[in-house]
Amino acid sequence: MNTPADLSHSKLVSRPLGARLWSWRYVVLRRLSQFGILLLFFGTAHWAWEWPAKTPLLTGNLSASELFGRIPMADPFAVLQIFLSGHVLQQKVILGAAIVLGFYLLVGGRVFCAWACPVNMVTDLAGWLRARLPIPAMFVVSRNIRYFVLAASLVLSALTGLAAFEWVSPVGMMHREIIFGLGAGAMALTAIFLFDLLILKNGWCGHLCPLGGFWSLVGRTALVRVRFDKTTCTHCGECARVCPEPQVLNLKRLEETGFVTSGECSNCGRCSPLCPEGSLAFDLRPLIRKHGAEGSISSVRRTK
Amino acid sequence: MSDKSITRRDFLVKTAQGASLAVTGGLLWAYLVRQEAKAQPYALRPPGALAEMDFNAACIKCGQCVNACPPDILKLAPAGANLPIGTPYFEPRTGACIMCPDIPCLIACPTGALAPELKDINKARMGLAVIDIENCLSWKGLRCEVCHRDCPLKGKAITLETDPRGLSKHAVFRPMVNSDYCTGCGICEKACPTEVAAIRILPPALVQGKIGDHYRLGWTFDTEITQDFKPSEQAPPAPETSGGKPAGMDYLNDGGGL
Incomplete structure (x- = not known):
């Protein structure tokens, strides 16, 4: 009862209300980001939001868009599928895909999943509920399935001549139908919600979604990463309990590397505010070694 | 392992x-x-x-x-x-x-x-306007022609074929669609006053036929046959006769069989 891990755990349990609320800060920010993106799209589509004057603020949706009438953006995975379906695309969408790809190469591929993708709100809700309900695991499947689904969507795009995932994507259905009018996409989302809640924990985002698989591959070299401080960690395991991709918090590996290397980490920010010892914190990859050597400058903050 | x-x-x-x-x-x-x-x-x-x-x-x-x-x-x-x-x-x-x-x-x-x-x-070419002539007011003899009047390419995409004695009492103005000009914008379909539009836009592939390249319309000026055609300098050979009757054409033209 008095191992360091137990002490860490009791630290977490006895946190005052303020600290408890403060540990939700990244969740709040992520929701603001997710809703904000949808709101900008919606406002431009329905209330003719303009900036600068006479220019649509953010037109389109998450598949392809244009910001300030100048900056094109496009989903590189969708563009890749269309390319494989045998179509020469216009410069604008290719440039847009490059811009988006460049952005996520820096901040972490799956930052899209945790900070932009609207389906994440549905699966987070399912995950939050599941953690509070006595629902046993129905079966175990490899989280690498997403890479097979990713490969399948590329192969099928080439075979059918149609962007295979874009035609069935619940992600596409959700943002399209929120921005451009409702349809039966809600049924697909209900299915995902129930699947995540009752059948497979973190089933869609953490196992199946090929878009998540794509961004996982992109995120391997990301600059923004979660730094790990092995000197303060007590192996209490609280981080892995809240992490939707707990395999990325393999502490043995983290002790060697000093930070979360896996591209499957979505930088969602669940672990770092919760860590009772402050051993996990966002950092920039080039600075991580230096900060590690300085002996965890920030490891004492927020430990109450 | x-x-x-x-x-x-x-x-x-x-x-x-x-x-x-x-x-x-x-x-x-x-x-x-x-x-x-x-x-x-x-x-x-x-x-x-x-x-x-x-x-x-x-x-x-x-x-x-x-x-x-x-x-x-x-x-x-x-x-x-x-x-x-x-x-x-x-x-x-x-x-x-x-x-x-x-x-x-x-x-x-x-x-x-x-x-x-x-x-x-x-x-x-978003589509092609198609008229249901059974339910078009103009084709029935009423003065409507709304589609023609509203057509952005009026006189080209939709023309009026006038028939001064189309009905026993008055003229008929029949709207006609010309696929060379119709863009399929659908303004005609929107304007059509019938309960269900009698002029509708459909994808051209669903309604347009194709005669095939092997047909040569000899009476148009730009086809090969017309340009190369030269009248024969010799007189046509005299019709053959058989069995005392004139040959085919002449026989019929003379009313011999009737």
């Missing part, structure tokens, strides 16, 4: 299992996508759209054309709408294309699914 004697068999079985799962799943997925893409052959696309299958492939379903449309007639097909999912379309009866000269929807398209080669909106 190496001391397991059944590794090879395991490997083969696992490979077969994985392959059959991938093939089954892939076939199902491909079937779904294909079905979705051909869900509705009647979808009317924004101006400049590629041929239907190419359009379905190239469209990224972003809706920038929808946002750019000044009369706000374009919609993105939601899931389960019996239209290729996420792609833009319009329904002329409720919202017709006003044929903006600068084609903002096409300019907004980032992928080229709406092909930028289209510079002149009058050359757009």
